[in-house]
Amino acid sequence: MRISELSRRSGVPNATIKYYLREGLLPPGRATAQTQAEYDDSHLRRLRLIRALTGVRGLSVAAAKQVLDTIAEEDQTDTHHVLGLVFGVWPSGSSKPETADGQVPVECPETDALVDAMGWTVSTYNPARQVIDRTLETLRSLGMEQDWRSLLPYAELAARTARLDLDQLETLKDPLEKAERAVLLTFVLEPALMALRRLAQEDESIVRYGESPSLAALQPGRRRADEHE
Amino acid sequence: MRISELSRRSGVPNATIKYYLREGLLPPGRATAQTQAEYDDSHLRRLRLIRALTGVRGLSVAAAKQVLDTIAEEDQTDTHHVLGLVFGVWPSGSSKPETADGQVPVECPETDALVDAMGWTVSTYNPARQVIDRTLETLRSLGMEQDWRSLLPYAELAARTARLDLDQLETLKDPLEKAERAVLLTFVLEPALMALRRLAQEDESIVRYGESPSLAALQPGRRRADEHE
Structure with missing residues (x-):
C-alpha cells in the first residue's frame, strides 16, 4: 500500500509517518519509484505498536525507538522475550529508575528476598525491582515500619493480576501484536x-467505619432517587 | 515546644515550617511572647501529614492545604470521612481528573455499572471513577474490545488489595494519624x-512461554553462581 493508505488505515497522519521513517522507528517501504514506496501489513502493525508506546503512555520517540530496536534485534518468535522487553520498559511519566545501560544490575536486596519468597523468576535488569526497594526505603524514612515481608500479600495479588493480564494475550498469534497488546x-x-x-x-472504609452522613449526602444514586420529588 | 524543637523532631527545616505557618497549612502556635510561640504534638502530627501529602506524592502546597482544610472542617472523629477525603485526592502527578468544584458529578456510566456489579458504595465525587471510564475509552480507541465487564476480575483483586490497605490502619487510634498513614x-x-x-x-510470561536463553543470560542469581569460575 502507499503511504496515504497506510495513514488512512493506521489513523496516523502522513507527516507523522514520514517523521517515524526519518527517525528510523518505522523501516522504509519497498521503493517502487524515485519518490514512491510500498508498505505492507508489517508497517501497519509496527505503526500501531509505535502509537501504543508513544501516544498511549507517553514514551518519548527516542525511548520508543530503543524498545523497537531491541525487539527487532531479538528473535521475534520468542514470545517471552518480546514480552519481557515490553514489560521491562518503565514509562517515562513515572519516577524512572536508571535502566541497565552499563549492564550492571542494581543491588535490590529486599526485592530479591521478596522475589525469592514468591518463587518468581525475574531478570535482575527488570527496572521494577528498584522501585520496590526504593518505596520501602521511603516508607521507612516516613516512620512506617515496613520491609519486604509486608509486601508479600500484595505480591500474591499482583501474581493474580499478572495472570489476568497474560490471559488476555493468549488468543493473539503474532508476537508483535502480543507486544502491542502487552503495552x-x-x-x-x-x-x-x-x-x-x-x-x-472507599467502599472498604464504609464497611469498616460506617457511612458518614455528610458523605451519604454526596451520593445521589439510589438513595437520593428515593427522595426525588 | 519551640519551633526549633518542632523542626528537630519533625525533620522539617525551620524555614519550611514558617512557610507552612504563613500559608496557613499549619495552625499558629500558642503565643508566649511577641516573637515566640509554643507548639505541641498536634503540630507535629500535622507536619507529618503535610510532609506526606507534599513531599511523598508531590501534591502542590495549595492542593495539600485544600485537603487539610477539608479534613479540619469535618468531624475528625469520623474516621471514614477523614479517610474518604484522603482517598479521594488525586495525586497531582498523574492525569488529574477534574475535581468536583462545581459539585456536579461527572457521568461515568461504565464505572457506575462496575461499582454496581461489585456491590460497592462509592461517592459520585470520587475522582477515580472518571479514570476508569476514560481508560476504557482509550483502550477501545486503540482497537481493544473492552468494557467494564472485562475489568470485573481486576476489581475483585482491587477489593482484596483495599482490605490489605485498611488492615494496616486498624491499629492506629488518632484519625489524623490514620489519614497520614492512608496517604x-x-x-x-x-x-x-x-x-x-x-x-x-515477567515471571508469568516465563511460566507460559518458557525462558528464553538470552534472558536467562541476564540472570546472574543462582544459575550463574553454578558456573562461577
Whole structure:
C-alpha cells in the first residue's frame, strides 16, 4: 500500500509517518519509484505498536525507538522475550529508575528476598525491582515500619493480576501484536487498576467505619432517587 | 515546644515550617511572647501529614492545604470521612481528573455499572471513577474490545488489595494519624504495587512461554553462581 493508505488505515497522519521513517522507528517501504514506496501489513502493525508506546503512555520517540530496536534485534518468535522487553520498559511519566545501560544490575536486596519468597523468576535488569526497594526505603524514612515481608500479600495479588493480564494475550498469534497488546494492558490499564483500588478503599472504609452522613449526602444514586420529588 | 524543637523532631527545616505557618497549612502556635510561640504534638502530627501529602506524592502546597482544610472542617472523629477525603485526592502527578468544584458529578456510566456489579458504595465525587471510564475509552480507541465487564476480575483483586490497605490502619487510634498513614499507603505504595505487577508479569510470561536463553543470560542469581569460575 502507499503511504496515504497506510495513514488512512493506521489513523496516523502522513507527516507523522514520514517523521517515524526519518527517525528510523518505522523501516522504509519497498521503493517502487524515485519518490514512491510500498508498505505492507508489517508497517501497519509496527505503526500501531509505535502509537501504543508513544501516544498511549507517553514514551518519548527516542525511548520508543530503543524498545523497537531491541525487539527487532531479538528473535521475534520468542514470545517471552518480546514480552519481557515490553514489560521491562518503565514509562517515562513515572519516577524512572536508571535502566541497565552499563549492564550492571542494581543491588535490590529486599526485592530479591521478596522475589525469592514468591518463587518468581525475574531478570535482575527488570527496572521494577528498584522501585520496590526504593518505596520501602521511603516508607521507612516516613516512620512506617515496613520491609519486604509486608509486601508479600500484595505480591500474591499482583501474581493474580499478572495472570489476568497474560490471559488476555493468549488468543493473539503474532508476537508483535502480543507486544502491542502487552503495552496497552500494562501501561494503559495502570491508572484504571489504581483507580479500582481507590474505589475499593472507599467502599472498604464504609464497611469498616460506617457511612458518614455528610458523605451519604454526596451520593445521589439510589438513595437520593428515593427522595426525588 | 519551640519551633526549633518542632523542626528537630519533625525533620522539617525551620524555614519550611514558617512557610507552612504563613500559608496557613499549619495552625499558629500558642503565643508566649511577641516573637515566640509554643507548639505541641498536634503540630507535629500535622507536619507529618503535610510532609506526606507534599513531599511523598508531590501534591502542590495549595492542593495539600485544600485537603487539610477539608479534613479540619469535618468531624475528625469520623474516621471514614477523614479517610474518604484522603482517598479521594488525586495525586497531582498523574492525569488529574477534574475535581468536583462545581459539585456536579461527572457521568461515568461504565464505572457506575462496575461499582454496581461489585456491590460497592462509592461517592459520585470520587475522582477515580472518571479514570476508569476514560481508560476504557482509550483502550477501545486503540482497537481493544473492552468494557467494564472485562475489568470485573481486576476489581475483585482491587477489593482484596483495599482490605490489605485498611488492615494496616486498624491499629492506629488518632484519625489524623490514620489519614497520614492512608496517604502513605495509597500514594507511596502505588509505584511498588505496579512494580510488583511487572515482576509478576515477567515471571508469568516465563511460566507460559518458557525462558528464553538470552534472558536467562541476564540472570546472574543462582544459575550463574553454578558456573562461577
